[in-house]
Amino acid sequence: MGTNKRYPHLSxxxxxxxxxxxxxxxxxxxxxxxxxxxxxxxxxxxxxxxVKLWALAWLQFGYVDVQAVVQVMRWTADAVGVQLDVDGETLRCWLWQGACQRLENRTDAW
Incomplete structure (x- = not known):
């Protein structure tokens, strides 16, 4: 099985x-x-x-941690307000800045 050259980030x-x-x-x-x-x-x-700002962030669902690409919507000196879509539903939360890493492009993390 080869790699997807047209959409390398898709997998x-x-x-x-x-x-x-x-x-x-x-x-x-x-x-x-x-x-x-x-x-x-x-x-x-x-x-x-x-303007769209993207970040790679650690999110927590219950007791499970998962790293995902999120859209940055707002921030303070210590925290970042982000949103992401999961199965067509927009989820929003606030995270500590240390849990986010800024991305130049949305696909940079994949």
Whole structure:
């Protein structure tokens, strides 16, 4: 079996989608609490409309950790607000900045 030269990232993307579907069976997507975020005391930067920022992030569904490509929507000095689609459903959460690594392109992680 050869490699897909036209869409070289496709196998990695499909593997990630399967891992996310499997992880969802272990619980809901966990997010930082309002106490941890301290949004009342810290400024939030929101990504402008039309701009897409991508990151490779560690997510937690119940007790299962999975690494996936996410879209960065906003951030504070300590946390990042991200979203991703799993089976047509948009999921959103806040993560510590240390759990995210910025990507130049969405396909860089695959």
């Amino acid at each position: 990695g993307q499909r593997r990630e989608e399967k891992e996310l579907r499997d992880a969802r069976t272990h619980g809901t997507l966990r997010s930082l609490s309002s106490v941890q975020l301290r949004l009342d005391a810290r400024p939030i930067t929101i990504v402008p409309a039309g």
